[in-house]
Amino acid sequence: MKNPKITVTKDGPYQVSGSIPLAKEIIISDAKGIPILWKRGKKFPLQGTYNLCRCGHSKDKPFCDGSHKKSRFKGKETAPHIPHKDQVTETTTGPGLVLDDAEAFCAVALFCHRAGDAWNLTERSQDPSAKKTAIHEACDCPSGRLVARDPKTGKAFEPEFSPSIGVIENPRKKHSGPLWVKGRIRVRGANGKAYEVRNRVTLCRCGRSKNKPFCDGTHVTMKFKDGDPSVK
Template identity: 45%
Template sequence: MSKLKIETGSSPAGERFSITVTEEGPYLVYGRPPLAEQFIMPNESNESWYFQQGRLFSTEAEPTAICRCGASHRKPYCDGSHEKANWDPRLTARPDALLDDAEVIDGGTLQMTDNEKYCVFARFCHPHGDAWTLTEASDDPEARKLAIREASMCPSGRLTAWDKETMKPFEFRFEPSLGLIEDITIGASGGLWIRGGIP
């Protein structure tokens, strides 16, 4: 078995946590991490600004089977609907790391890495001037603060802000947990947000 690759700035979850993506069925979640709705909430300008936790769901079953096909009548749990649903179960996740082929945006006191192919359109990168422009203007303390915030809010990891002096990334630290993203600013359901280093 190949050694688990951990992204720079990330820490692995404890050994009990893992997720298996079955070839033609659900996600199988091990370790009983908390699972809750996470709503993308807007600021006064109706731009994505923060996450608000919604309902909690049990993960006491070991493993907990989470719907991957979208047809379950017991979402977020799998109810076997994938066996009759018209869906494409092919695995499409990329094997490359977030920093592979990432563009580097250079600014005064920050750099930002941007791997566009990982974008999930959560739009946290746009309030108060976009994260790219803010990074370029990061000699200004307010621009620096906003650039770090906007890059760090990205749930996919597409964007990461780096301190140019230490070359260390700014990342939120999450306990191992799962989020079901709901975007109320556009009225859409997102995906499964895996946090805290769960492999």
């Protein structure tokens, strides 16, 4: 893969280049509706470059079909170009773990509640099992809102991701989610300025986030559906 990158275009789609693999990412929930697992779904044929819808109106989602023009999409980027560490609103420091929380990035995937809230588990992180679960929950957060760190070294626990993009679906809640950008892919704004390169971020594709280009969870309240049979 050569120079994988995503460019946000003014009032238009995400331009993806560098032959980045694209696949569905399905949220699997338990009987109570709590997300417990990510499952890789359908893989799209590999393309060197492609455009992904960010206005929410394409009839060919997740790809752009030009509908942003007809719908007069206003895709002004509102997210600040500042790193995650400077957007942290709460840091929980436990005996064996530190948890940084930058709420603005929240994509409401809700893996942080799987087996006890990640924040409470961090406070009890002298218990190896609580610590392990808190790390898993933080690592399953697609948007990177939550970052678990070692209290001694400060080093973040991060999942091993190679560059790829996931198209999130939540069949249990019957809505579609954002684009899950994994593996340190560079995202450049329409003004040419790059956002912090991160292992995981989520990009809005419903068109309604107030923190564009990042998802802020609005797709949940608007019940965004991309036409996938699992969320109909």
